[in-house]
Amino acid sequence: MSDFQFDLREFEKALDFVADATGKDSVDILNNAGLHTIIGGKGVKGAIQRTPRANIADIQKEADIILRMVIKENSEKRLGLNREQIGERVKKILNQRKQARGYTAGPGWNKAAVAFGGRGVKIQGGFDKSLARFGSGTKARPSLLVSEFVNTAPAAELIGQKPLQDALNDVTRDMIEYGLRKLASTMKKVSA
Secondary structure (H helix, E strand, O other): OOOOOOOOOOHHHHHHHHHHHHOHHHHHHHHHHHHHHHHEEEEEEOOOOOOOOHHHHHHOOOOHHHHHHHHHHHHHOOOHHHHHHHHHHHHHHHHHHOOOOOOOOOOHHHHHHHHHOOOOOOOHHHHHHOOOHHEEEEEEEEEEEEEEOOOOOOHHHHHHHHHHHHHHHHHEEEEEHHHHHHHHHHHHHHHH
């Protein structure tokens, strides 16, 4: 576990401001903000877009390391793989790594996005066996003004915290801009 702490102070102020400026229910505002924090929206990049994906060129550079790993495994476990079979295994591992390059960013947020009303992301066949399948989302409700979204992909804590905080900051900015537009519109109507 890291010592990273999400900074929610500005978001909480923005939530109160938008509720006051628009008269909308805090639960609806919070759940809408949760969805946009995960998937993004007009003018807002969500955690899915911000979470880094592995570079295919960097994965390809790992071919020598994977080759040594497969040769070592073949030797230690006495698998009896010939040169061609070793090459096929290396190619298979590289392809798996390339296909999984956005695992934390996409499938990692899938269940949370769906819980907040999003469509989710495209997932591959092995999703039901992955750690990402344990991701979740819980919407706020009148009795508990808390939204929660969880990405359980193995690297989520390592690579996803800053992108999530940045997405939350972006949503906070967008909420304030929305509240200001609504307040200006109300003022214009009152002064007319």
